Amino acid sequence: MEKQSAKQEKRVLIALLYVIAIVIILLGASFCVYSVINNVQLAILSSSVPGFVFGLVVLFLGVRYVFSLQKLKAEVYSTSSGFAWSNFRKTKKSKA
Numbered sequence: 001m002e003k004q005s006a007k008q009e010k011r012v013l014i015a016l017l018y019v020i021a022i023v024i025i026l027l028g029a030s031f032c033v034y035s036v037i038n039n040v041q042l043a044i045l046s047s048s049v050p051g052f053v054f055g056l057v058v059l060f061l062g063v064r065y066v067f068s069l070q071k072l073k074a075e076v077y078s079t080s081s082g083f084a085w086s087n088f089r090k091t092k093k094s095k096a
Helices: 002-038 051-077
Strands: 041-044 047-050
Touching (some): 002 051, 047 051
16 A cells, blocks of 8 residues: 555656646747747847747756656666665765
8 A cells, every 4th residue: 555655656746747847848938939029138248149049948958857857757667766775875985
């Protein structure tokens, strides 16, 4: 029973992350369209950058986030994944 609720919780959290990623993609795409229609220009370091470029960056980051979520989903659902305290240990790096 406990394993079933943990699996359900994982599904809900990963689905929530996917929803957030889709929202980021939609916001980037809508800002691109808005910028093109209204000729938005952003002042960055004393130069004018089209708002379309900023929307493309947000869109790119959303797509990149979806790909990283796919990797996370595969890792979380793998049979070898489990809790281990060794994942939280700090390792000292030697000065070489």
